[in-house]
Amino acid sequence: xxxxxxxxxxxxxxxxxxxxxxxxxxxxxxxxxxxxxxxxxxxxxxxxxxxxxxxxxxxxxxxxxxxxxxxxxxxxxxxxxxxxxxxxxxxxxxxxxxxxxxxxxxxxxxxxxxxxxxxxxxxxxxxxxxxxxxxxxxxxxxxxxxxxxxxxxxxxxxxxxxxxxxxxxxxxxxxxxxxxxxxxxxxxxxxxxxxxxxxxxxxxxxxxxxxxxxxxxxxxxxxxxxxxxxxxxxxxxxxxxxxxxxxxxxxxxxxxxxxxxxxxxxxxxxxxxxxxxxxxxxxxxxxxxxxxxxxxxxxxxxxxxxxxxxxxxxxxxxxxxxxxxxxxxxxxxxxxxxxxxxxxxxxxxxxxxxxxxxxxxxxxxxxxxxxxxxxxxxxxxxxxxxxxxxxxxxxxxxxxxxxxxxxxxxxxx
Amino acid sequence: xxxxxxxxxxxxxxxxxxxxxxxxxxxxxxxxxxxxxxxxxxxxxxxxxxxxxxxxxxxxxxxxxxxxxxxxxxxxxxxxxxxxxxxxxxxxxxxxxxxxxxxxxxxxxxxxxxxxxxxxxxxxxxxxxxxxxxxxxxxxxxxxxxxxxxxxxxxxxxxxxxxxxxxxxxxxxxxxxxxxxxxxxxxxxxxxxxxxxxxxxxxxxxxxxxxxxxxxxxxxxxxxxxxxxxxxxxxxxxxxxxxxxxxxxxxxxxxxxxxxxxxxxxxxxxxxxxxxxxxxxxxxxxxxxxxxxxxxxxxxxxxxxxxxxxxxxxxxxxxxxxxxxxxxxxxxxxxxxxxxxxxxxxxxxxxxxxxxxxxxxxxxxxxxxxxxxxxxxxxxxxxxxxxxxxxxxxxxxxxxxxxxxxxxxxxxx
Numbered sequence: 001x002x003x004x005x006x007x008x009x010x011x012x013x014x015x016x017x018x019x020x021x022x023x024x025x026x027x028x029x030x031x032x033x034x035x036x037x038x039x040x041x042x043x044x045x046x047x048x049x050x051x052x053x054x055x056x057x058x059x060x061x062x063x064x065x066x067x068x069x070x071x072x073x074x075x076x077x078x079x080x081x082x083x084x085x086x087x088x089x090x091x092x093x094x095x096x097x098x099x100x101x102x103x104x105x106x107x108x109x110x111x112x113x114x115x116x117x118x119x120x121x122x123x124x125x126x127x128x129x130x131x132x133x134x135x136x137x138x139x140x141x142x143x144x145x146x147x148x149x150x151x152x153x154x155x156x157x158x159x160x161x162x163x164x165x166x167x168x169x170x171x172x173x174x175x176x177x178x179x180x181x182x183x184x185x186x187x188x189x190x191x192x193x194x195x196x197x198x199x200x201x202x203x204x205x206x207x208x209x210x211x212x213x214x215x216x217x218x219x220x221x222x223x224x225x226x227x228x229x230x231x232x233x234x235x236x237x238x239x240x241x242x243x244x245x246x247x248x249x250x251x252x253x254x255x256x257x258x259x260x261x262x263x264x265x266x267x268x269x270x271x272x273x274x275x276x277x278x279x280x281x282x283x284x285x286x287x288x289x290x291x292x293x294x295x296x297x298x299x300x301x302x303x304x305x306x307x308x309x310x311x312x313x314x315x316x317x318x319x320x321x322x323x324x325x326x327x328x329x330x331x332x333x334x335x336x337x338x339x340x341x342x343x344x345x346x347x348x349x350x351x352x353x354x355x356x357x358x359x360x361x362x363x364x365x366x367x368x369x370x371x372x373x374x375x376x377x378x379x380x381x382x383x384x385x386x387x388x389x390x391x392x393x394x395x396x397x398x399x400x401x402x403x404x405x406x407x408x409x410x411x412x413x
Numbered sequence: 414x415x416x417x418x419x420x421x422x423x424x425x426x427x428x429x430x431x432x433x434x435x436x437x438x439x440x441x442x443x444x445x446x447x448x449x450x451x452x453x454x455x456x457x458x459x460x461x462x463x464x465x466x467x468x469x470x471x472x473x474x475x476x477x478x479x480x481x482x483x484x485x486x487x488x489x490x491x492x493x494x495x496x497x498x499x500x501x502x503x504x505x506x507x508x509x510x511x512x513x514x515x516x517x518x519x520x521x522x523x524x525x526x527x528x529x530x531x532x533x534x535x536x537x538x539x540x541x542x543x544x545x546x547x548x549x550x551x552x553x554x555x556x557x558x559x560x561x562x563x564x565x566x567x568x569x570x571x572x573x574x575x576x577x578x579x580x581x582x583x584x585x586x587x588x589x590x591x592x593x594x595x596x597x598x599x600x601x602x603x604x605x606x607x608x609x610x611x612x613x614x615x616x617x618x619x620x621x622x623x624x625x626x627x628x629x630x631x632x633x634x635x636x637x638x639x640x641x642x643x644x645x646x647x648x649x650x651x652x653x654x655x656x657x658x659x660x661x662x663x664x665x666x667x668x669x670x671x672x673x674x675x676x677x678x679x680x681x682x683x684x685x686x687x688x689x690x691x692x693x694x695x696x697x698x699x700x701x702x703x704x705x706x707x708x709x710x711x712x713x714x715x716x717x718x719x720x721x722x723x724x725x726x727x728x729x730x731x732x733x734x735x736x737x738x739x740x741x742x743x744x745x746x747x748x749x750x751x752x753x754x755x756x757x758x759x760x761x762x763x764x765x766x767x768x769x770x771x772x773x774x775x776x777x778x779x780x781x782x783x784x785x786x787x788x789x790x791x792x793x794x795x796x797x798x799x800x801x802x803x804x805x806x807x808x809x810x811x812x813x814x815x816x817x818x819x820x821x822x823x824x825x826x
Contacts (some may be wrong), residue, residue, distance in 0.1 A: 011791040013436075013437070013440070013453065014440050014449075014450040014451070014452075014453065015440055015441065015444045016436070016437040016438060016439070016440030016441030016442070016444060016450075017437075017441070017462065017624065017626060018437065019432065019433075019434050019436075019437040020432075020433060020436070020437070020453075021432050021553060023426075023429070023455070024426070024429040024430075024431065024432040024433070025427030025429060026429070027426070027427050027428050028428060028429025028430070029429070031428045031429060033771075036427075037427040037428070037429075038427070038457070038462070039427075039454060039455065039456050039462070039466070040426065040427065040433075040453075040454070040455035041453070041454050041455075042436070042453035042454075043451075043452070049451075049452070053452070054625075056469070109569070145689055158632060163668075180712075182430075190484060190485060190486060190487070191485045191525050191527045191528050192525065194485070194486045194487075194527065195525065195526075195527065201487075209488075210488070211424055211425065211488050212484065212486045213430065213431070213499065214484065214566070215425055215566070216568075222425070222430065224424075224428075253774055254416065267674070275618050277697075277718075279700075282701075283700050283701055283703070283709075283713075284690075284692075284697030284698065284699070284700025284701040284718065285697065285701045285704075286697070287697025287700070287701075287718045288695075288696055288697040288698045288700075288701050288809075290696070291696025291697065291698075291718075291720065291809075292696075292805070292806065292809070294772050294773070294805055295773065296431065296496050296696075297720055297721070300696075300720050300721075301720055301723070302717065302718045302719045302720045302721055302724040302728075303697055303716070303717075303718035304715065304716075304717060304718075304728075305690075305697065305700045305704075305715045305716035305717075306715045307709070307710055307713050307714055307715045308710070308713075308715055308758075309716040310714070310759075311715040311758060315717075315728075315757075344728075345721075345724060350427025352767070354593075358707070359707050360707070360708065365663075367519070368469075369519070372816065387519070387520050387521050388520070389516070389519040389520055390519070391545065391568070392705070392707055393568075393817070394568070395733055396701075396704075397703070
């Protein structure tokens, strides 16, 4: 197995000013071509610390990818540090300079002195062209290990990876492809799910590993498989995913990069059907999720966010006596909201949600996190009561997740 | 200087399925109380590798914060690994079990066997309560170093940090307080802002550092100050912030942890005023932002999300001939939406937004990112045209930012 490590350099990462998104991007792309990332290390702009992190990484991995610290200002010390590490003189690299000139002339400017110095590179490296920025990448080798330094600006690093680093690594190593399959579940917790599928999990072949990735309102299961010379591996993974579907299918709403909102979008487009929403406790969040999907105007007409009970009564035909009798957070009110918006907005489907997001408003009978959702279709209106506990943001998110998934199951049923 | 290191554990980080946002959050909070993060290390769910990373971190830092791998399933091995590392037996922790029971009962469920096992903890640790999840945190000490293991779910880790870890660290170490003051600006880019305030920036005393933190629709300026034995430091920072206000006040909408939505909430509560919204391109996102604030039902009545033009006409009294003449994305339509929802929902203020979020629907006259916003008050209705360019999510977010800030300026004017 070919192993890589990632070292990201920059004070801004350690003081939490910037989230390191480069490592996840690189990890994903390396994994796809069959290179496993062993460790990700973030260190400050400090020469001694960069060198000790590099030495440790070299002791464990075949490939070290470094990002950051290649800018033109004083606090960028990666190039100088690597030149010292490889005991290398600097030279003026004509090709890199031409690239810098090109970038400046595209903006109608001449090259400034500090950017000119970016074309000075260690003799020990092979330069890698940066098509989108002024800092060249640097490819070093040492005792059979590969060390590559790239800029920290995400789109510059990404271009350099796609243009040169990934193709070269694929060429150099005889890589075993890694197959990933992610199964998206909703409506069952991590522990219940693991009990439900434990005999399937135990019978997985050794070449496949299973991981649980829980997040609020969602548990993802990831199958990872690797086997030399097995061109049938992808099919074998699919077949395990099929077995899983027969056990836990009622909780599975999608695969890999899908989301409930894009699945719903595709279902509605295929059916040529439309949807509207009536939201109380979710305050427009369900509408927001549906409309993050490009092209959602083809099926989504709109929403009445009825935070105030008067809005529920006047604009969603909720009977004031129902609110008095059952409360605003009740099955009856959720049904009236869903049926009214479906009729008024003339859509095929509708979603309604009413609940207590907190932190105030709970009671003994209806504690915080009590939510009623209703989904209305041309045939029927179905409802669910949720008990989501405390945490305003989480209650809003999980309500949207339950409501959208209930809609999905109704559409496909 | 007290040094900390962060170790994040999980295969999902190394294969790039999840971006490590925990480290940046922890780095920021540690920095604020005067603890410097030396290194961030991400490793896989592998016992030997976790232990070697821990040993290396202990050799460099005083405090090691570990997240991840505390779930109830088979791939979660952090607890077992730490028990081995500290050569510790396991015991059944009654308090942790009560916490697990409480969380299950809030959802009307009994505790399953595998969650019950989460109350088994190493004798060598002092448990840390997880108010939002079933995995307890663990506090270890070894040769004067502190090792703390926390869950990887961000909001669980964050609560544990705020509730116990940060207060305990502040107590234990004699930390040099770092004063931070963050100034929130909107409506001016990073480079224009830096030109506007350059002479103020140059005159800052050496004990204060300034950082620019740009993000879509917002540039934060952070003043960081540190000086031993200066009890007046906070006042000195405030005085610099006052000077900045006299230069760039028109762009400053708040300070520190404030958000436009909570500032608006406070303004409306103080005025005993109410607000409603009418949204097209933002699809409910403005409603969502307003209703993330606890207690927003005191001033927010609701929204009409009018994605479809028919909804604009039938429910917001938008004149069909205005749509025909000026287009749905126009000043005229934005004004009609704002005035209609304010009247219908009987509120003091209202916000309306209509625009082209893309990726389709742009034209030469109205390119992608063209947006009209309108704010209506008892006295008048004001409008703005925005040109936000491409990027659906960014257009939605920045529209909400401009609209909320315009409302804020109207309320305070």
